[in-house]
Amino acid sequence: MSPQYSPGEAADLTGLSLDTLRYYEREELIGPIERLAGGRRVFSEGDLxxxxxxxxxxxxGLGIAEVQRFTALLRTTGDPASRVEFLRERRVALVEHMARMDAAxxxxxxxxAYYAAKS
Known part of the structure; x- marks a missing residue:
């Protein structure tokens, strides 16, 4: 049997809060998460x-709606090309953002350097 992690352990291992994990599950960015008898959630290695x-x-820099769209592409289509296109578009936007951050x-x-030279 593969390891299972409590919500608290999953939060610790991922660096996310319990509230964020619950939110991601509610927004269908992750999951469905397995539940034990009594409804207690357990996370698998795959979930992590x-x-x-x-x-x-x-x-x-992807927003919740964009991650939902990507997750939907994984669930609804067997076409890897649509996933690749989605990721390539996001990559272009990220490279552009990085260039702006590098300039800043x-x-x-x-x-x-200017103000350090004056002090």
């Missing part, structure tokens, strides 16, 4: 891996 993907997508970092570094 998928939570890692969702966390990565969120860190990449350069401005901050210049200002730090």
């Amino acid at each position: 891996a998928w939570i890692g993907v969702v966390t990565c997508l969120r860190d990449a 970092l350069g401005v901050l570094d210049d200002k730090i």
Whole structure:
């Protein structure tokens, strides 16, 4: 039998709060999560891996609706091309965002150097 984790353990292992895990499940970004007799949720290794993907997508700037769309693509279509297209579009947006952040970092570094030289 593969390992099972309580919600608290899953929260600790993923770095997310219990409220976030419940929210992600309610919004169908993760799950369905297995429930034991009495309704207690248990997370599998696969659940934790998928939570890692969702966390990565969120860190990449995808909103809840976009992650829901990607999750729906996984559930409703066997066509990997639609998933690849979705991810490529998000990758382009992320690269553009990173370029803007890199430029902003350069401005901050210049200002730090300028004001540090004056002190």
